[in-house]
Amino acid sequence: MFRPTLTALSKKSSQAWVARQGRDHFVKLRVASQFKSRSAFKLIELDDQLDFLKHPDVNVVVDLGASPGGWSQVVSQRLGYGDGTQLEPEEDEHVTRETFKPRPKKKRIMPSLPGSAYDPLNIDTIEHEIAQRERAGHGFIVAVDLLPIGTIPGVRSVRGDFLQPEVNREIQELIWRRTKRDLPGPVSEARVDVVLSDMAPNISGHAIRDMELSYDLCMAVLNFAKRNLRAAHEIGRPMGGALVLKNFASNAMAEFRREHLEPYFHTVHSVKPQSSRSESSESYLVCRGWQPADGFRPSFGFL
Numbered sequence: 001m002f003r004p005t006l007t008a009l010s011k012k013s014s015q016a017w018v019a020r021q022g023r024d025h026f027v028k029l030r031v032a033s034q035f036k037s038r039s040a041f042k043l044i045e046l047d048d049q050l051d052f053l054k055h056p057d058v059n060v061v062v063d064l065g066a067s068p069g070g071w072s073q074v075v076s077q078r079l080g081y082g083d084g085t086q087l088e089p090e091e092d093e094h095v096t097r098e099t100f101k102p103r104p105k106k107k108r109i110m111p112s113l114p115g116s117a118y119d120p121l122n123i124d125t126i127e128h129e130i131a132q133r134e135r136a137g138h139g140f141i142v143a144v145d146l147l148p149i150g151t152i153p154g155v156r157s158v159r160g161d162f163l164q165p166e167v168n169r170e171i172q173e174l175i176w177r178r179t180k181r182d183l184p185g186p187v188s189e190a191r192v193d194v195v196l197s198d199m200a201p202n203i204s205g206h207a208i209r210d211m212e213l214s215y216d217l218c219m220a221v222l223n224f225a226k227r228n229l230r231a232a233h234e235i236g237r238p239m240g241g242a243l244v245l246k247n248f249a250s251n252a253m254a255e256f257r258r259e260h261l262e263p264y265f266h267t268v269h270s271v272k273p274q275s276s277r278s279e280s281s282e283s284y285l286v287c288r289g290w291q292p293a294d295g296f297r298p299s300f301g302f303l
């Protein structure tokens with residue numbers, strides 16, 4: 001009997017993956033749009049449907065599992081940074097003075113810069129462009145991932161494992177520093193308006209283990225949200241204070257939703273965006289209107 005070898009199998013599945021990518025409507029859209037990931041369309045769909053980002057009172061957004069940066073780009077746009085186009089990819093990914101490559105003249109965003117008489121690499125122009133976009137938007141985004149995230153207007157990134165206490169501490173300190181600098185009012189423990197998590201554990205192939213890992217990530221994100229989300233009544237909008245959580249369907253997740261989400265949010269919706277592949281069991285829990293019960297916010301600590 002013919003048994004395919006591992007190499008033959010992996011070659012076949014990678015060919016299938018390439019073929020599927022080529023057919024995929026959202027992959028084509030991504031290429032045309034300059035979004036860093038196809039996932040960007042999932043967040044666009046979620047926000048267009050449930051409207052948690054585009055409010056003037058949304059100032060601080062935390063994007064967990066942000067690399068390569070598609071969701072952060074969408075949030076950046078929705079907080080008013082940029083006009084819907086991102087910085088050109090070569091500027092975006094690796095802009096350092098050493099690695100920057102000038103673009104052809106016709107693609108330049110700014111024709112020239114005051115005060116930069118000689119700037120053959122166009123570096124001042126790029127910095128000026130970034131600074132201009134930074135001025136146009138409001139608030140800020142903290143993007144967290146194990147992997148690098150390029151430069152996106154309004155985004156500050158933290159690289160590390162979200163499950164590690166020192167990474168949590170770094171996120172917290174960044175939020176406090178920026179809040180103190182940029183936002184009016186007292187610096188309190190809870191200044192985040194929206195927590196997003198598109199994190200997924202590395203799939204081991206062992207169904208129960210994978211489900212447990214996914215559950216643990218969701219629980220860690222919820223604990224972070226409990227400490228950091230502004231409550232709906234503080235914001236003055238019933239749907240204010242939102243959490244978006246990627247999850248994989250399981251009985252444990254259904255119970256998590258009933259026990260840990262529904263009692264504390266005004267509404268909880270489970271959404272499978274069109275741009276999420278139908279063969280994946282992923283969906284997103286969109287929880288709006290954070291209303292901590294008395295004493296529900298845990299005393300301050302990490303994890």
Ligand SMILES: C[S@@+](CC[C@H](N)C(=O)[O-])C[C@H]1O[C@@H](n2cnc3c(N)ncnc32)[C@H](O)[C@@H]1O
Nearest residue numbers: 037039065067068069070071145146161162198
């Ligand atoms: C589906 S991708 C996110 C795509 C992203 N939303 C975008 O639009 O570009 C999931 C990300 O979660 C990150 N991730 C998984 N576990 C993590 C952890 N414990 N800490 C930080 N990042 C994690 C992975 O590194 C991966 O980049």
